[in-house]
Structures are given as structure tokens and as C-alpha cells.
Amino acid sequence: MASSSLIYETGLWKDLRAHVEDIKKTHLRELMSDTERCKSMMVEFDGILLDYSRQISNLDTVTKLYNLAEAAHLKEKINRMFNGERINSTENRPVLHIALRAPRDSVINSDGKNVVPDVWQVLDKIRDFSERVRSGAWVGATGKVLKDVIAIGIGGSFLGPLFVHTALQTDPEAIELARGRQLRFLANVDPIDVARNIGGLNPETTLVVVVSKTFTTAETMLNARTLREWISSALGPQAVTKHMVAVSTNLTLVEKFGIDPNNAFAFWDWVGGRYSVCSAVGVLPLSLQYGFSVVEKFLKGASSIDQHFKSAPFEKNLPVLLGLLSVWNVSFLGYPARAILPYSQALEKFAPHIQQVSMESNGKGVSIDGVPLPYETGEIDFGEPGTNGPTQLLPINSPGPCHTL
Template sequence: MSSNPASENPNSIFCAADIVLDSAYQGIDAKGWQALFAQARKANLQQFIADLFAGKHLNTSEDRPALHSALRNLDQKPVLVDGKDVMPAVANVWQRIEALCNKWEGVTDVIHIGIGGSDFGPRLAIEALAHVPGIETRGMRMHFLANIDTAELGRILQRALPHSTRIIIVSKSFTTVETTKNAKAVVRWLKDSGLTSSQINNALFAVTAAVPAAKAFGVKEENIYPFWDWVGGRYSVWSAVGLPIALQYGFESFKAFLAGAQAIDQHYQSAPLEENLPVIMALALLYQQEQHDIKSFAVIPYADALDGFPKWLQQLDMESNGKRVDRNGMPVKFSCPVVFGSSGSNAQHSFFQLLHQGTEVIPIDFIAIREPMSHLPEAKEHHRILLSNCLAQAQALANGKKTANPNNTYPGKRPSNLLILPKLNAFYLGALLALYENRATTLGALWNINSFDQPGVELGKVLAKPIEAALKDSVSVAADANIDAITARRINLFNS
């Protein structure tokens, strides 16, 4: 990166779905970009993109497609999974969501129970869209219950009104321990609050790929909204998992959310690699890995409404691409860096010291919104200050500052992107999420990693079962095949 990084690549501004990407501060010159695009072609990236949208079984370990894009295929062009068009089933769910929105009356509270991909997406959308000036809303209290820690459950049950509460249980398998335990606790609360069995049945809804399991739990069939095994949890907000978006902000807002994502999908499929936003963002991060061996990546949305975005991205990136072996079982040189971040300008008063003067080079995506997020008299002035901080931080990180005092010297050459959204609404929120989804799958293709499975999360779940049994019995335990000596000692600390 030179003293004037932007001069190295004047063609650094790109656009898709009215979202602008400026990659000038990546410090990649024209020759470097040419090499990166050649690398992408060598990895058959364009064929990978075509196969992804065509329903090929790119999730090789589970022998499934990864077709979350079909969930936002509003044109309903046929999408085949093993020769069968899935769009009629997807469209049927849209119709059922719209019908539910039209008859969803008298509800004061919604408790959405799910964890991981069943939680992050809808939680982010509900919180982000709540900041949109003038957005139409039903004004319900949307509660998101994910943690098995009863502190979260307790806070929700203190506020919710049981006779006008609806419960949405979201679990692909309907066996997730945190979700099923929390759901049973909420059902017990409804019973203790005097609701009849019939009233409880009417209050329960489910979103799952395991319809029989939901029915066995007690959810009426007409209250079960399916999604499919070709939808990964972290890619599922576009399905009925996003039901809270439609219920709170209306079905048209949910459609706009899908339309924004579809617009990015269409760009991703059709744009040349040299103009393709997800591809450019992926290649920029790959370049920083190869040049600086970067281990972490920060995303800083200069919008309080998007404060939850880094948490959503953490799951998307690190669960998708946090792998040590490639599709062939061979060790990889690079995979997903650690993802972190929070909203600017709060982040400047937290960890920006490390970004500017730490020993590690950490690439950053700055996200800015052109329009203020309120109609307050101070909105324009405050927004101008917010944007000036965003632009100034990127400039300072890139160019640095040399002084005679090492403590006041900024090394610079810290790469960043700038993404600019025209405004924040359902459409552009959907576009932003789809942009990063497609960036994640692009990185997976470049690293030859399967971005659609997550075997690493399973071992701890298996080991938790005998440990939970030992804690339940409250007796002294010894190490065995399932519990090692250190864990046995720790169990005994809790049981003593």
C-alpha cells in the first residue's frame, strides 16, 4: 500500500443493487487484481457459481445442494433439486406467511425460540428494521429466546402477556437441546398462567424440516411452516425462519427483504468477475491473507441499527469456512479469519487502538448509510459527524502518520473496504446479507472448502450428554472413556 493507495487502482468503485463498494484502500494495484482474477478463474469460480444456483450437490459431505437462493427467487423460475422443481413448495410457504399476516390479530408478544441460524438472522432483521424512520409495524414485542441460560427466559416471561402471546419454535431437526428445552419451559409457563390445552395449541407455531417431530411436540399441522434440508441454518432467514419479519413489518416488507437478496444473487450470477461485488470482496480478503497472513477481520457498520450485523456475520463466516481441511480432506493453507466488530463510532472508543497501532494487520469493512436513521432535528448534523468519522478512520488506517515519537506514529497500510447503502430498509438489508452470504461461499470456493456443513460443532454436543448426566446425579465421578480427568475434576467442583 503506497502513500496514496487510491492511485494504485482508480477503477476501485463498483455497484450492485445500488450498493456501492469502494476497494481503493485495499492497496492492490492493477497487476495484483489481474493475478487475483486469474486465480479465481483457475479455481473455476464461475462454474462454481453456476453450479450453486443450479442445485448441484455442492454440500458434498452431506450430499445436498445449498439452495438458499431459491428462497428469495421471487420470479419463481424453476429450480431443480434432483430433477424436481422446488419453487411450488417455496411459493406455498410465501402464501401461508401472507395469510397468517392477514389474520394475526390481538397479539401483544411473540416469543421466537431458536438458536444459531434460527436466531441470528431474524433477530438482526427485527432490530435493524425497527430503526427505519416511518416503517409500518404492528408494535408487538418480539422476544428472541436462544440461550439455555434461564436468565434470558426469565426476562422474557416477566414481560410477555400469556393470553396474547404466540410462540414460534424454530429448529431444522426439532431436536436442538436449547430450543426444545426452552420451548417446553414456555409451554409450562402458559399452563401455569391458566391457558387451556386448546389455547396452548393455538398459540404454538413451528418452523422446521422435521414436521412429524413438531406435530409430536404438540404443534398443529396448520401451524407448521416447513423448510428443507438443502437450506443451511445460517442461510435460512429467507425461509419461514424469517416469519417474525413479515408478522411485525408486514408481508410486503418481507418480500422487499427477499427482493434485495435476489437482486444481489442476480448480480452475482451475471456480473463479470472484475465487476462482481461478492467476488471482489472475497479476493481482497484472500489477497490480504496471502500478503500479510492475516488472522482476523473486522466489520464496522456506521449505523446503530446494524449493531447486530457482526454477530450474524460471525456465524456465517466462521461456521461456514472455519475448516482445517479442504473438500478432499487435505490440510488448507488458509480458511476463515476470526470475525469481530461492532457499530461505529462506538468501536472507535473500544478496539480501534489495536487496528491502528497493533502488531497485526486486520482488514476492515466499513459500512455506511447515506441517509440519517431518524427524523430528529439533529439527525443531519449527527449523521454528518458519523460519516466523517467513518471516512476519517479509513483514511488514517490506510495512510498512517510518521512522527519522531514512536508512540504517536501510525504505520498505516491497513486495508479496508467501504460499502455504502443508499438507505436502510428491508430491501437494502436483504441485499447486504446476501452480499456477505455470496462472499462467504466465494471464499469457500477459492479455499476449496465446503461452506455448507459444520461438523466441528458436533463433538461438544456429544460430550455434553454424559457430563450433564453426571451433574444431574450430583455424585463424585472419575475419568472414563467419555470424561477426561480434568473435566471429571471440574464436575466434582460443581457437585461438591
């Protein structure tokens, strides 16, 4: 694609550039005194309220951003994703994490094939396996119930599931269903992390879930071998098939490792690692801890937002609005960082999850076609829960996106 066809060459982009000078003349306090503006900058969907009235923007800004989105053919690009087109051009793959939480009767095609039945085949397998483990129908090598789970993964195979697990620990229904069970996540290759994960656990009652699409990820396989040795030393090598399962597509290496391929749970090339929490990567360990019924509610919530994203007009579309505000703050106002400060302690792992999801997606210095861009394209995300967040780094009089009046 020639540079002349890039969005920053359009009149709409240049119009927003000129608009920056106008908006910077107005203090946020003045913007906040406009009642109609504030009301129009509150959008709700399915119990989620987005209040973006404290952004350095006015109604004209938002209109210009909508126009920019239309010039960028955003709606067409959303449809292309939902239609299973290969929008991941660098790897020549579709991007279909939306299929992971689609209702059973949905039709989402990839290369002419509806992938939803494959998704539900894996989900049904997870439901059956997790219920057998939780009920005691599936036991360890010595006949004891497996009540403790260690999930080994890295990056998206770790951060997303950990975030959801941490949030569910404060949900009354999830607390009750998890009673007497433990779920731990092992990602670091530091021996201290390994020691902490197995500390206080009995190999006889522990199930290890190894998460690696290719079963070759160096860090994950090092930790998997360490825990295989932990189990084998205590219970004998034959115990591995009862105490270790896999989330992988490489059944050959799964079997070679010592895990029964029947106890491998698949996911697909069209699942980006950072989006994989709704695949077996997250659903399996979370179902073992909380039961499939709780995790299914999470999947239904994700599907609800998917449909909202696909069908809602831009002015009511929460993901689109957040995306446009990100473009405004970074590419136009020049704010390089975004503080994520969830005041609910249940969301304490939200910031690291978003760091990977957002920054791995948007932290690029080139266009999708590899053309160098003359502006910033994504924030540096950082943060901690509530008052533990590093808000002291912000100037007290800064009217930036993290400013609170």
C-alpha cells in the same frame, strides 16, 4: 482429489505469493495517491458502493486474483450452485438458499424438480397466517389479539432474523407497521434470558414461534418446553395450539409437542442453517412483526444480489470481489482477523451474523475433499457498531485491511 490438483499448487497461486513481496514494499499512502487505481477500485450495484481502494493491493494484484478465480473454476462453481448440484459434498446436498428469494416464476431445480413452487407455497402460507394474526382474525385462547411474538431458535435460526429485525426497527415504513407489536428472540438456555423474554408480556397476547428443523435441537426444545409451561400454567394446556407455532419439517414431533401440524411452516435440507433467514425461519417472525409486504422487499433485495452474483463479470461482481479480497488478506498477506465496524446503528447485529455465516463456512483447515491445507483459509470476524468497535487493538501505523488513512 490429489493434492497436486489443489489451487495452491498452481503457478497462479505461486505468482501471487511472489507478488506479496512486491506489494509490501509500497505503503498504503502511496497506493492511495494513485487516482486511477482508486477510481478502478470503486464498484457500485443497486445503490451499494464497494470501495476497496484501502486494501493493500494494486491493479496487478486484482488481475492476479481474477486469474486465480478462473483457475479455480469459480464461475463454473457458481453455476453448479444455481443449477442445484450437490456442492455440499460432506452432507451430499444442494446449497439453494438462493431459491428462498427467487421470483415466483423462476426455475431452480433440485434432483430434477423445480423447488420454487414449494418455496412460494410456504411464503403464501406465511403471508396468510401473519395477516390473520396481525388483523385479529387469529386470536389467542381467551380471544385477545396476539400482538407479541417470541421466536425460539439458536445459531442460524436466531442470528440472521435478529440482525434483520434490528435493522428494520429504524425503517419508517416498518416502524409504522410494527406499531403496538413486539418481537423478541430467545436463544440462550440461561434462565435469565428466558425471564427477560417473557418479562412484561401477557401469555394471553403472546405467540411463540419454535424454530427447529428436526424439532430435536436440545437448547431450542428446552426453551420451547419452558414457554409451553408458561402458557399452560396461565391459560391451560389446550391453549398451546393457539399460542405456539413451529418452523420445522418434523411434523410428527411437532404434533407430539402439542402444536397443530397445520401451524408448522416448512423449510428444506438444501437450506443451510446459517443461510436460513430468507426461509420461514426469518420470514415468519419478521412478517408477524412488520407484515409480509416489508419482508418481501427484503427477499427481493436478496434476489437482486443473487442475480448480480450469478451474472456480473468478476471485476464488477461485489460478492466475488469481497471473496477474492478475503483470500488475498488471509491466505497471502497473513492477516488473521477482520473487523466489521458498521457505522449505522441499525446494523448493530451485522457482525455476529457475519461471524456465523462466514466463519462457519470458511473456517476450515482442509479442502472440500478433506486434504489439509498449508495456509489459512478464513478470517476471524469480530466487531461492534462504529466507534464502539475494538479499533484500539490495531497498531496505529498498521496498513492492514482495517486501517483508515
